[in-house]
Amino acid sequence: MEVGSMEFRGTKSGLLLRAHVGSDIRGFIDRLKQRLSKSRGFFSGSSVKAQFEDKEIPVESVRLIVETLRECGLELSSIATSARPRRVSRSGIAEEDGLPAVGPDECVSVLVKRTLRSGQRVDFGGSVVVLGDVNPGAEVIAGGDVVVMGSLRGMAHAGAYGDTGAVVVAFRLNPTQLRIANRISRSPDTVRTDPSHPEIARISEDAIVIEAFSVPASGR
Amino acid sequence: MSGQVVVVTSGKGGVGKTTVVANIGTGLALSGQKVVLVDADIGLRNLDVVMGLENRILYDIVDVVEGRTEVRKALIRDKRVEGLSLLPASQTRDKTAVTEEQMKCLCDSLKEEFDYVLIDCPAGIEQGFQNAVAGADGAIIVSIPEVSALRDADKVVGLLEGAGLTDPYLVVNRIRMDMVRRGDMLDVSDMTDILGRQVRLLGIVPDDQSIIVSTNRGEPAVLDPKSRAGQAFRNIVRRLLGEEVEFMDLNEGGLVARLMKLVGLAK
Numbered sequence A: 001m002e003v004g005s006m007e008f009r010g011t012k013s014g015l016l017l018r019a020h021v022g023s024d025i026r027g028f029i030d031r032l033k034q035r036l037s038k039s040r041g042f043f044s045g046s047s048v049k050a051q052f053e054d055k056e057i058p059v060e061s062v063r064l065i066v067e068t069l070r071e072c073g074l075e076l077s078s079i080a081t082s083a084r085p086r087r088v089s090r091s092g093i094a095e096e097d098g099l100p101a102v103g104p105d106e107c108v109s110v111l112v113k114r115t116l117r118s119g120q121r122v123d124f125g126g127s128v129v130v131l132g133d134v135n136p137g138a139e140v141i142a143g144g145d146v147v148v149m150g151s152l153r154g155m156a157h158a159g160a161y162g163d164t165g166a167v168v169v170a171f172r173l174n175p176t177q178l179r180i181a182n183r184i185s186r187s188p189d190t191v192r193t194d195p196s197h198p199e200i201a202r203i204s205e206d207a208i209v210i211e212a213f214s215v216p217a218s219g220r
Numbered sequence B: 001m002s003g004q005v006v007v008v009t010s011g012k013g014g015v016g017k018t019t020v021v022a023n024i025g026t027g028l029a030l031s032g033q034k035v036v037l038v039d040a041d042i043g044l045r046n047l048d049v050v051m052g053l054e055n056r057i058l059y060d061i062v063d064v065v066e067g068r069t070e071v072r073k074a075l076i077r078d079k080r081v082e083g084l085s086l087l088p089a090s091q092t093r094d095k096t097a098v099t100e101e102q103m104k105c106l107c108d109s110l111k112e113e114f115d116y117v118l119i120d121c122p123a124g125i126e127q128g129f130q131n132a133v134a135g136a137d138g139a140i141i142v143s144i145p146e147v148s149a150l151r152d153a154d155k156v157v158g159l160l161e162g163a164g165l166t167d168p169y170l171v172v173n174r175i176r177m178d179m180v181r182r183g184d185m186l187d188v189s190d191m192t193d194i195l196g197r198q199v200r201l202l203g204i205v206p207d208d209q210s211i212i213v214s215t216n217r218g219e220p221a222v223l224d225p226k227s228r229a230g231q232a233f234r235n236i237v238r239r240l241l242g243e244e245v246e247f248m249d250l251n252e253g254g255l256v257a258r259l260m261k262l263v264g265l266a267k
């Protein structure tokens, strides 16, 4: 698919937007607006799944796309990007079959195989898994969930474009600041030592709560 | 012969880079290595003062890279220790006077002649830092047990990684056991915890007034057999040369411990 191009398609499960955003997000948004105005509200009220040919899309770009769609009466229900990120199904098995539409129970994730140090930042439209620590002064921003297989001591933002169901999980959850969707919680001003067990942060009754993380009972 | 170029860096200023370069360099030379110290803190020259060699400067690093003199003529031989030389920084020019390419070239030619080329890096992470690491084969990160210094050290580990220097050494400077015990100062393990296993602990240097005395005299503490910081630097040098040396028990010299020894409560 050409860089900057887009295509809408009707599918059984709703509308599918396939696009290759490229680096010119402004131009892309302009063309998206044109395309949607041509359809004169035909799509209004439908939900859209988006598939991007791009390897990664900055959260800010995703936010602009979501807003543009919303202005035309469309809700984005899921998002997928290509290449390195893998589609991970609920069973936890990675499927490498290109770019299928993904449902709400599944998400596209990127694996960061190193420790993020002060001043380093990962910004990704799907979920982010870090195989290492996130040190103070480092940032992880994800459209989906954030999972840290180590100590999270920096800043993490899950559900960065509005998903209040997103969670942050870490082996040692001790962040300077946590954000989920548009909620923010910061660490207590007193020194907190690293907890000794995995924890999960999620939104409950409009606030971010942190609980011990235990593996959910298997469906079988 | 090809020696190694080691850059000593920290991000934050005033944590002890120059002190570390002077002492490790002098210690290596005492152990029979041929060593050159390069002051890359251009515009804030002070390695020469700490080494007590200021009055012998004829040319500086900028004169060398701009071709006004040969490297050989700009090097100052140490007056006490054989096999130790210094290439001073310029005091009147700034960091833009040298490029990364020139620095790399200089390092490559110096390591033909010396076993160790130690580079004293300026504070910060801008051009001066980039220049100082350009020709390096290895790095020593200096930090003090303070959160802001540790944050900078962590950032520097990331930047060094980007420059291909993936397993730096760490020297923790100015530790005060009385404060650590009271929980008022970061512990070494707090620091190695954040920096991760990729960073190798090379040594722990106590906060020691003898450093200030030696700095003012222009005599690195490593030359003073009574200095505790000097002892820590001697251990660091032995570790660099591949020996396994236990980390000094910093408590031992404390007043309480010495009193207990006196009254026979401890051996």
Ligand SMILES: Nc1ncnc2c1ncn2[C@@H]1O[C@H](COP(=O)(O)OP(=O)(O)O)[C@@H](O)[C@H]1O
Pocket: B010, B012, B013, B014, B015, B016, B017, B018, B019, B020, B173, B174, B175, B205, B206, B207, B208, B209, B211, B212, B215, B229
């Ligand atoms: N272990 C130590 N104990 C006491 N003072 C120290 C110690 N290490 C460094 N200092 C002092 O700290 C100051 C800064 O050290 P310096 O080596 O010039 O740092 P940098 O080169 O990183 O700016 C100097 O005055 C020095 O004497």
Ligand SMILES: [Mg+2]
Pocket: B017, B018, B041, B046, B120
């Ligand atoms: Mg200095």
